[in-house]
Amino acid sequence: MNLPNAMSFARLIVGLALLISYLFLNISISHIGFLFIIAALSDGLDGYIARRYNCCTAYGAWLDHLSDKVLVSSALIILSWVYPTIYIRTAVWIMIQREYLALAARSFPINDREPTQGEAFQVHWLGKLKTATQCVAIGGLMLSPQSSYPLLWMLSYSLLGVAALLSVLSCGNYFIKLINQ
Numbered sequence: 001m002n003l004p005n006a007m008s009f010a011r012l013i014v015g016l017a018l019l020i021s022y023l024f025l026n027i028s029i030s031h032i033g034f035l036f037i038i039a040a041l042s043d044g045l046d047g048y049i050a051r052r053y054n055c056c057t058a059y060g061a062w063l064d065h066l067s068d069k070v071l072v073s074s075a076l077i078i079l080s081w082v083y084p085t086i087y088i089r090t091a092v093w094i095m096i097q098r099e100y101l102a103l104a105a106r107s108f109p110i111n112d113r114e115p116t117q118g119e120a121f122q123v124h125w126l127g128k129l130k131t132a133t134q135c136v137a138i139g140g141l142m143l144s145p146q147s148s149y150p151l152l153w154m155l156s157y158s159l160l161g162v163a164a165l166l167s168v169l170s171c172g173n174y175f176i177k178l179i180n181q
Contacts, residue, residue: 004050005057007042008064014039015071022078029082033142036075040135043068068131069099075138079160083141087157091164095134098167102127105174124173130166137163 001009018035021027046064050056076092140156143149 002050002055002057002060003053004046004055005060005063007046007049008060008067011039011042011046012063012067012070015067015074018071018078019074022081029078029142029145032075032078033139036071036142037135037139039071040139043071043131065103069103072131072134072138073099075142079138079141088160091160094164095167098171101171102174105178124170124177126166126173127170130163130170133159133166134163 014035018032021035022029022032043064050060073096076095080089080092137156137159140152141160144152144156
């Protein structure tokens with residue numbers, strides 16, 4: 001297993017550990033947020049390393065994508081428990097649905113055949129913008145309880161809605177791309 005794949009696998013484990021830590025170990029939301037941010041930053045780093053050292057693989061792209069889905073979904077589920085508002089729960093529902101629809105879309109073979117190593121389903125800039133917005137919103141909401149940093153919390157709260165909108169748009173883009181191939 002190369003370094004980028006190991007980083008993706010670690011992110012998958014961290015995503016599951018976030019849920020377990022919050023549910024069973026009573027770890028504070030701020031600590032969960034700190035771990036989430038570190039794991040989210042590793043997403044960009046593993047991609048950079050894979051491209052820089054030419055160790056991109058179809059398996060690595062799939063594992064990276066799956067790890068992102070588990071990490072983000074775990075964090076979103078925790079947010080919906082910490083802040084049980086209609087706004088947050090609706091945004092969480094939209095984003096989780098998008099995550100797994102996109103994962104399913106990427107799992108389909110291209111033109112009735114499996115993609116080769118260099119032909120992995122490329123991520124559109126809209127998906128990257130969605131991910132960045134989503135991670136900033138999730139990290140901000142986890143690190144800044146409403147009472148401690150109200151301005152950061154409100155900004156993060158607003159960004160969560162933007163991330164939900166970008167989720168819908170980027171999911172539509174995935175399916176348009178899938179239909180056109």
